Amino acid sequence: MEDNNAPDIVKWLFKEDTTVDLSDDLSMHYQGEYVACQARLKGNLLALKAVEAAVEPILIVCEGLRVEKDEDIAEVFVVKYGDSHQLRLMAADEATRDKWMLKVAVASYQIVRGELDEISQLYLNNSSKPDSTSPRSNTSLYFLTSPFIKDVEFHIKSTASAPMRKITCSEEMYESKLTMIAPLEYTKLAKKWSVELCDLLKSKSWRSNNAIVLEAATNAVRHLNSHIEIYAQAIEFLEKYDGPSFRPSKEKYSLALGPVPTNLHVQFFKIVDKDVTTTCHFVTIGATSAIPLRFPNGGLHRQKLALYSSMDATRLDHSNGVRFATRRRTLLESKKTIGSLTRKIDVDWQVGKFGHVDKIGLEILAEVRQLHGTIVDMISSFPNINNLFNTVYTHEGSDDHQYSLSSQLDALEMSMISLNSKMAVIDTIEDNKEGREHFHQSARVALNSTLDILLQLVEGLLHSQVLGFATSLRIANDCQTYFQIQLREDLILSQTLTVVATGLLATLDQLPPKEIAKWDVLSPLVTYFSFLSCHANEKGMMEDIFDVWSSFPTQVRFKFIPASSTVSQVCIPTIAGVRGDIIVSLPLLPALLEKLGPRLAAGEPFRVRTIFWNLGINHEATLAQSMGSIALEEEINVTAYNETKKYVDELKEKLADVSPIHEIEDQLEELRVAVDENPSRKNVAIFTRVMTLMATLRATCTLGCKSGKDRTSMAVTLEEARFVKEHCGVCSDQLVQVTESLRKNGVRLENCRKNIGKSLYSFSPFQTHFIPKEFRPPAGTYGHNVKS
Numbered sequence: 044m045e046d047n048n049a050p051d052i053v054k055w056l057f058k059e060d061t062t063v064d065l066s067d068d069l070s071m072h073y074q075g076e077y078v079a080c081q082a083r084l085k086g087n088l089l090a091l092k093a094v095e096a097a098v099e100p101i102l103i104v105c106e107g108l109r110v111e112k113d114e115d116i117a118e119v120f121v122v123k124y125g126d127s128h129q130l131r132l133m134a135a136d137e138a139t140r141d142k143w144m145l146k147v148a149v150a151s152y153q154i155v156r157g158e159l160d161e162i163s164q165l166y167l168n169n170s171s172k173p174d175s176t177s178p179r180s181n182t183s184l185y186f187l188t189s190p191f192i193k194d195v196e197f198h199i200k201s202t203a204s205a206p207m208r209k210i211t212c213s214e215e216m217y218e219s220k221l222t223m224i225a226p227l228e229y230t231k232l233a234k235k236w237s238v239e240l241c242d243l244l245k246s247k248s249w250r251s252n253n254a255i256v257l258e259a260a261t262n263a264v265r266h267l268n269s270h271i272e273i274y275a276q277a278i279e280f281l282e283k284y285d286g287p288s289f290r291p292s293k294e295k296y297s298l299a300l301g302p303v304p305t306n307l308h309v310q311f312f313k314i315v316d317k318d319v320t321t322t323c324h325f326v327t328i329g330a331t332s333a334i335p336l337r338f339p340n341g342g343l344h345r346q347k348l349a350l351y352s353s354m355d356a357t358r359l360d361h362s363n364g365v366r367f368a369t370r371r372r373t374l375l376e377s378k379k380t381i382g383s384l385t386r387k388i389d390v391d392w393q394v395g396k397f398g399h400v401d402k403i404g405l406e407i408l409a410e411v412r413q414l415h416g417t418i419v420d421m422i423s424s425f426p427n428i429n430n431l432f433n434t435v436y437t438h439e440g441s442d443d444h445q446y447s448l449s450s451q452l453d454a455l456e457m458s459m460i461s462l463n464s465k466m467a468v469i470d471t472i473e474d475n476k477e478g479r480e481h482f483h484q485s486a487r488v489a490l491n492s493t494l495d496i497l498l499q500l501v502e503g504l505l506h507s508q509v510l511g512f513a514t515s516l517r518i519a520n521d522c523q524t525y526f527q528i529q530l531r532e533d534l535i536l537s538q539t540l541t542v543v544a545t546g547l548l549a550t551l552d553q554l555p556p557k558e559i560a561k562w563d564v565l566s567p568l569v570t571y572f573s574f575l576s577c578h579a580n581e582k583g584m585m586e587d588i589f590d591v592w593s594s595f596p597t598q599v600r601f602k603f604i605p606a607s608s609t610v611s612q613v614c615i616p617t618i619a620g621v622r623g624d625i626i627v628s629l630p631l632l633p634a635l636l637e638k639l640g641p642r643l644a645a646g647e648p649f650r651v652r653t654i655f656w657n658l659g660i661n662h663e664a665t666l667a668q669s670m671g672s673i674a675l676e677e678e679i680n681v682t683a684y685n686e687t688k689k690y691v692d693e694l695k696e697k698l699a700d701v702s703p704i705h706e707i708e709d710q711l712e713e714l715r716v717a718v719d720e721n722p723s724r725k726n727v728a729i730f731t732r733v734m735t736l737m738a739t740l741r742a743t744c745t746l747g748c749k750s751g752k753d754r755t756s757m758a759v760t761l762e763e764a765r766f767v768k769e770h771c772g773v774c775s776d777q778l779v780q781v782t783e784s785l786r787k788n789g790v791r792l793e794n795c796r797k798n799i800g801k802s803l804y805s806f807s808p809f810q811t812h813f814i815p816k817e818f819r820p821p822a823g824t825y826g827h828n829v830k831s
Contacts (some may be wrong), residue, residue, distance in 0.1 A: 048774045053100045055772050056090040065146045072131035091291035105150035120144050182634050182827030184615040186548045187217035188288050195788050197781050215311040216790040218288040221446045225541040227281040228618040233533045234274035241267040249506035259517040266526035292798040298335040300535035305329030306751035309549045312763045321770050325744050326546045329751035331538040332587035333531040342586025350524050357426040361511035365623025372724045373639045374505050381498050388490050408466050431507035455496045462489040535591045543569050546743035556638045559743050563640030564697050566652045568742035574754040576659035577667040577676050592655035599625045602649040606630040662813040673723045680722040709737040727815050732761050753804045756791035757818040783821045
């Protein structure tokens with residue numbers, strides 16, 4: 044046995060779902076006293092783990108040892124091994140002692156060899172296999188399609204004297220039905236936003252006499268018209284599209300497919316051990332990046348930094364798309380509220396009886412006060428609003444003093460004071476119908492007057508907002524950069540939204556209800572681990588992904604709703620909202636809805652925590668390390684660790700009683716050590732420890748590279764092999780055999796064929812020299828000059 048394999052075997056033996064031959068609570072003699080411990084025996088492996096004492100776990104291979112009774116204490120037996128080693132163990136009673144002595148004595152592999160040889164052939168020939176032709180359940184096929192399933196057999200040689208061990212696994216690869224549907228819905232929404240903004244900029248209500256501002260508005264309209272045309276072409280293409288539900292990597296430069304994620308697949312990996320089935324799943328993708336727009340000025344992250352450095356705080360505030368949409372929505376809702384209040388005052392509000400609470404009047408007054416507070420807060424948060432507001436009304440030919448913002452705010456405050464006084468007086472008037480009606484009418488006039496002032500303020504703020512937006516983009520280069528960023532972000536957000544929605548549905552389908560119920564308390568976690576390099580275009584892709592995956596939790600909310608029909612065949616999401624506050628509604632079949640906790644089952648929106656990691660592993664990563672800069676990758680991974688730690692801290696606070704906290708803390712500490720040691724430079728330990736921690740957290744794992752087929756295939760097969768090691772207890776040498784078998788005989792070569800027409804990974808002998816050994820393809824599975 045390898046020394047570095049012993050801790051993994053101990054962990055495996057003490058996992059709850061590991062079936063063992065014998066398990067008991069014993070006491071182990073240590074430093075002159077007996078300490079409580081857990082004992083587990085499986086095959087010829089005996090593992091001991093102290094319950095409370097600070098003692099390292101012990102793993103004994105039961106070969107060449109002797110088991111004897113203790114002469115002094117009836118419940119104690121002694122395990123002797125090697126030349127002078129012995130271990131004294133105490134059972135609860137003599138019967139338990141005898142049971143353990145017998146089991147340990149016959150646990151030797153040599154003793155059971157005859158029995159194993161007798162049944163091995165029968166077992167290997169008749170062991171159950173996953174059905175390679177039958178698809179998954181109806182719930183999976185509701186959002187997945189085009190299954191490709193392969194059974195993979197591993198013949199593992201343990202020792203020269205033991206027969207070969209056979210492990211049968213199943214790999215299943217599916218396309219996502221959301222691949223074309225979700226981008227179509229999002230692109231329609233993005234086009235709507237662009238049309239609305241274009242119409243606002245064309246409107247004459249806000250227009251300034253300043254030639255520079257008018258030219259800025261004209262430039263903005265020109266860029267928006269270009270965006271609208273791009274969206275319209277994408278919508279037309281996607282509406283007519285009738286091909287497979289994935290975008291092949293050779294189409295990654297297609298602008299019509301720009302909103303669609305490249306090579307999106309969901310992959311399931313299943314191990315069948317007699318009657319026990321263990322499953323894991325992954326989402327695999329190409330880079331969620333605006334590749335069709337290329338990278339002459341870098342990716343989204345770099346372009347935003349360049350724009351921010353060239354604009355002052357006021358211009359940044361006025362041009363901020365999220366803030367613009369949020370403010371406009373608030374103002375339009377206020378305008379709508381004013382209309383409904385006016386109707387309620389004229390129709391529903393009547394003079395009440397003396398001594399009775401005027402509920403409608405109090406409701407109206409409360410809403411007016413709330414509306415007043417909203418408008419005042421809006422004005423205070425709006426930079427340079429005085430000048431913008433006054434410019435709008437000066438342009439309209441109004442008296443500058445009478446319609447200035449300060450004058451209207453003074454009038455509003457006076458009107459609010461008058462209104463509060465008159466509403467208070469009504470309830471003090473004695474039971475005199477004529478007198479009460481007079482004051483009621485006076486209060487009605489005050490209410491209408493206040494609402495008129497509020498309406499005029501709202502209209503002025505709406506026009507001022509558009510003027511501020513146009514003014515902020517008065518420099519042509521900034522205007523061009525701004526709209527390039529907006530188009531790029533729309534394409535990336537469409538892809539990311541589709542990937543996250545697919546991952547959520549796959550995880551919802553796979554996890555048990557008790558795990559899904561945690562989503563009511565703690566946001567689900569989706570991790571994206573990429574293998575791009577900090578060189579040339581791939582650096583731009585990293586910048587695209589880093590920016591959107593970092594801001595995604597604040598921009599997008601999801602909610603689950605019942606499917607329109609219990610026999611629905613396709614999950615068709617609906618996407619609504621404004622920039623910065625998008626809501627994606629995912630319809631679910633009853634079987635999936637039943638898994639949800641009460642909060643999510645009621646349709647309450649929730650956010651998804653997204654974390655992005657990256658590790659360059661190819662020759663271009665080596666080039667970036669030696670001749671370029673890897674600061675971006677280091678920033679990405681340090682940020683990812685900090686976000687992961689925040690998530691774990693939140694989990695400890697909210698779900699400590701139902702989560703394996705100690706195991707999570709240990710794995711997080713191991714990850715911290717790896718990141719601190721080196722957050723870049725092909726530190727493969729980061730990938731291994733991230734994936735181990737994500738599996739424990741029951742997170743959705745997404746793996747990707749530029750095209751999602753070569754480096755991604757190496758990563759997903761490496762992770763599947765780790766899954767086999769964890770659940771079947773294979774050693775490191777055997778792990779290499781498992782990994783190579785999956786890369787040669789699994790579904791990933793089919794993924795290559797679907798993308799480029801050849802069942803080959805796109806690597807050259809030169810490239811493989813620079814790739815870490817864990818990520819190298821087996822001989823005969825890769826080729827040079829294979830277009831990817």
